[in-house]
Amino acid sequence: MDRAERLLDLLALLLDATEPMTWAELRDAFPEDYGSASDEAAERKFERDKAELLELGIPITYVQGDDERKDGYVIDRDAYYLPDAGLTKEELAVLYAAGSAALASEAFPGRQDLAHALRKVAFFAGEHLPLPRVRVELGDFAGAAPHLAPTLEQLWAAIAARKLVQISYFSPRAQAVTDRRVDPYGLAMRRGVWVLVAYCHLRQGIRTFFVHRIRSLVMNQAKPRSPDFDIPASFHLDDYVASQPWQFRIHPPVEVTLELCGALAKMAAGAFPGGKVSRTDGGARVQLQATHLEELLRYALSLGKDCKVMAPEQAVAEYRKMAQRVLDAHADAHAEGAP
Amino acid sequence: MSDVHERLRRLLLVVPYVSRNPGVSVDELARALGATREQLLKELDLLAMVGRPPFQPDDYIDIYVEDGRVYVDLDQRLAKPPRLTASEAVALAAAAEMLRPNEGDALHLALRKLEKVLPEPSRARYREMARQIDADPRGPEELVALSRAISQRLEVEFEYFTPDRNATERRVVRPLELRHRGQWYLKAHDVKRAEERVFRLDRCRDLSVTQRTFAPIRTTERSMPESVTGHGEVTVRFAASAAPYLRERYGDRVRSAGGGVVDLQVSGENPRWLVQWVLSFGGEATVIEPEWARRAVAGAAKASLQSARSCPSS
Numbered sequence: 214m215d216r217a218e219r220l221l222d223l224l225a226l227l228l229d230a231t232e233p234m235t236w237a238e239l240r241d242a243f244p245e246d247y248g249s250a251s252d253e254a255a256e257r258k259f260e261r262d263k264a265e266l267l268e269l270g271i272p273i274t275y276v277q278g279d280d281e282r283k284d285g286y287v288i289d290r291d292a293y294y295l296p297d298a299g300l301t302k303e304e305l306a307v308l309y310a311a312g313s314a315a316l317a318s319e320a321f322p323g324r325q326d327l328a329h330a331l332r333k334v335a336f337f338a339g340e341h342l343p344l345p346r347v348r349v350e351l352g353d354f355a356g357a358a359p360h361l362a363p364t365l366e367q368l369w370a371a372i373a374a375r376k377l378v379q380i381s382y383f384s385p386r387a388q389a390v391t392d393r394r395v396d397p398y399g400l401a402m403r404r405g406v407w408v409l410v411a412y413c414h415l416r417q418g419i420r421t422f423f424v425h426r427i428r429s430l431v432m433n434q435a436k437p438r439s440p441d442f443d444i445p446a447s448f449h450l451d452d453y454v455a456s457q458p459w460q461f462r463i464h465p466p467v468e469v470t471l472e473l474c475g476a477l478a479k480m481a482a483g484a485f486p487g488g489k490v491s492r493t494d495g496g497a498r499v500q501l502q503a504t505h506l507e508e509l510l511r512y513a514l515s516l517g518k519d520c521k522v523m524a525p526e527q528a529v530a531e532y533r534k535m536a537q538r539v540l541d542a543h544a545d546a547h548a549e550g551a552p
Numbered sequence: 553m554s555d556v557h558e559r560l561r562r563l564l565l566v567v568p569y570v571s572r573n574p575g576v577s578v579d580e581l582a583r584a585l586g587a588t589r590e591q592l593l594k595e596l597d598l599l600a601m602v603g604r605p606p607f608q609p610d611d612y613i614d615i616y617v618e619d620g621r622v623y624v625d626l627d628q629r630l631a632k633p634p635r636l637t638a639s640e641a642v643a644l645a646a647a648a649e650m651l652r653p654n655e656g657d658a659l660h661l662a663l664r665k666l667e668k669v670l671p672e673p674s675r676a677r678y679r680e681m682a683r684q685i686d687a688d689p690r691g692p693e694e695l696v697a698l699s700r701a702i703s704q705r706l707e708v709e710f711e712y713f714t715p716d717r718n719a720t721e722r723r724v725v726r727p728l729e730l731r732h733r734g735q736w737y738l739k740a741h742d743v744k745r746a747e748e749r750v751f752r753l754d755r756c757r758d759l760s761v762t763q764r765t766f767a768p769i770r771t772t773e774r775s776m777p778e779s780v781t782g783h784g785e786v787t788v789r790f791a792a793s794a795a796p797y798l799r800e801r802y803g804d805r806v807r808s809a810g811g812g813v814v815d816l817q818v819s820g821e822n823p824r825w826l827v828q829w830v831l832s833f834g835g836e837a838t839v840i841e842p843e844w845a846r847r848a849v850a851g852a853a854k855a856s857l858q859s860a861r862s863c864p865s866s
Binding site: 235243292293305307311312373400403404484507516 | 629637731847
């Protein structure tokens with residue numbers, strides 16, 4: 214019998230049962246599948262089926278009997294059926310919009326899980342759901358797109374099962390690929406780019422990896438149902454992923470003060486997320502911590518003259534040097550060898 | 553994930569869907585389940601063979617297609633879908649994170665309600681796994697409010713900063729679509745300008761959703777402007793240190809200029825963007841031509857240098 218068919222038969226049988234079913238009864242009910250082989254082989258087959266049902270979220274359990282009832286397997290109907298979560302139309306619409314945007318983005322970890330979740334959630338929805346249009350595009354990296362979706366899917370599976378993975382990781386700086394064995398702790402998306410945070414066995418520490426730079430990935434296939442590692446309780450994904458370029462953990466943190474004037478001052482909070490903004494006479498002051506000062510200075514330079522670097526001295530000096538470098542490179546167009 | 557697992561998940565949704573939508577067309581059902589028509593017909597064949605021992609005629613699922621429509625007469629207690637698994641709930645929550653749920657808003661409430669209907673073992677797993685996936689919760693706070701405004705067609709007002717004019721202006725818009733590309737944008741019909749515009753949400757301030765509704769508007773499928781296409785009249789040259797990252801990002805659009813440096817052609821249609829973009833490379837990018845673009849970058853660098861805080865050491 215087709216395995217999917219047997220599992221559904223088993224489910225139908227247990228959902229309908231009014232009392233626990235013993236192993237002997239199950240063997241009688243499925244003589245071809247659990248009855249013919251040796252006791253040990255039949256039991257292994259049933260255990261695998263049971264594990265599959267559990268993975269589907271089907272609450273199959275073995276109950277110890279008492280005076281009233283016998284030992285056996287049961288599926289608790291109340292725990293099986295999806296109850297109506299009572300989502301309002303508005304709640305459903307926004308949830309659905311977010312889910313659909315993630316699915317449409319082509320590379321979202323757990324796509325299949327997400328698709329099923331949306332189908333289940335929509336089950337209780339009425340006919341028509343007014344969906345807000347939301348689209349998410351991922352940071353586009355030439356040539357990376359075809360690998361990105363399957364890599365994310367594999368990482369999702371490895372994270373869920375807590376299995377070690379072997380990755381081939383490309384470094385643009387070195388223009389070389391290194392093989393790493395890592396324990397995948399988590400995935401984060403920042404500004405459209407997916408980052409893997411993992412314990413790297415080579416570096417013996419937690420490291421971040423851009424998912425689009427993973428050239429190939431193999432999950433440890435041994436003992437698929439038992440985890441290879443534990444994640445420390447103190448682990449927080451957020452401690453390792455930068456949201457802004459100046460937050461990459463390259464150097465010790467530097468406290469930087471910037472002053473914005475003109476209309477830019479009004480937009481200080483939007484321009485420097487996470488910065489502490491205060492009003493000044495002519496504009497706004499932003500204070501923030503940078504662990505990659507150069508990136509902050511580049512960004513400040515790109516905002517133009519209404520963004521001034523005020524402190525520390527080292528940052529002011531580097532900012533000036535940077536602006537001077539740009540000026541020198543563009544000072545004399547004819548000397549630059551333009552054809 | 554095994555094929556059987558995927559297949560079973562889909563199969564377990566077929567009977568519930570048909571029970572709820574009797575007479576649904578084969579095509580619509582296939583679409584709803586993310587399957588092809590052929591796959592679905594195969595699944596329906598399989599389901600018709602599913603039943604419970606001792607497999608008397610009434611013990612089978614009775615599901616059939618008649619004139620291209622699907623009906624179920626005997627559901628064998630499979631008329632409702634199974635609960636969400638922990639992974640399904642985490643995937644949903646991760647997607648929801650992108651719209652930045654805030655305490656008390658519709659998205660936040662939806663997630664709370666879903667967590668409540670997770671069975672206990674899955675709930676623990678859900679909480680554990682939820683801290684492992686984080687799809688950018690740092691969007692602007694207004695995302696959920698804007699989603700609501702889009703679906704309920706409510707006008708929105710905000711103060712918008714336009715760098716070209718270095719000024720802010722109050723805008724009244726009819727929101728059409730939220731889009732994330734590196735950052736969040738709102739596509740909307742600008743009431744005063746009577747045309748569709750794209751707004752960067754980080755340049756919006758004091759945003760409020762009004763009670764004024766508007767009639768449906770067809771949004772254009774116009775894609776977002778893309779300046780780094782590998783074509784265009786502006787040639788920008790990058791230092792060798794930046795070249796690997798440029799290649800990673802722009803692939804074949806990047807051309808070698810010898811000695812490790814690389815060139816990229818970009819559009820000069822938006823001079824302000826061009827200057828900002830070149831400056832953001834902090835000296836690793838130089839405009840080669842045309843002359844006006846070189847002058848624009850030089851002018852911006854000079855202005856920044858003049859207004860920069862003077863440095864005691866320099």
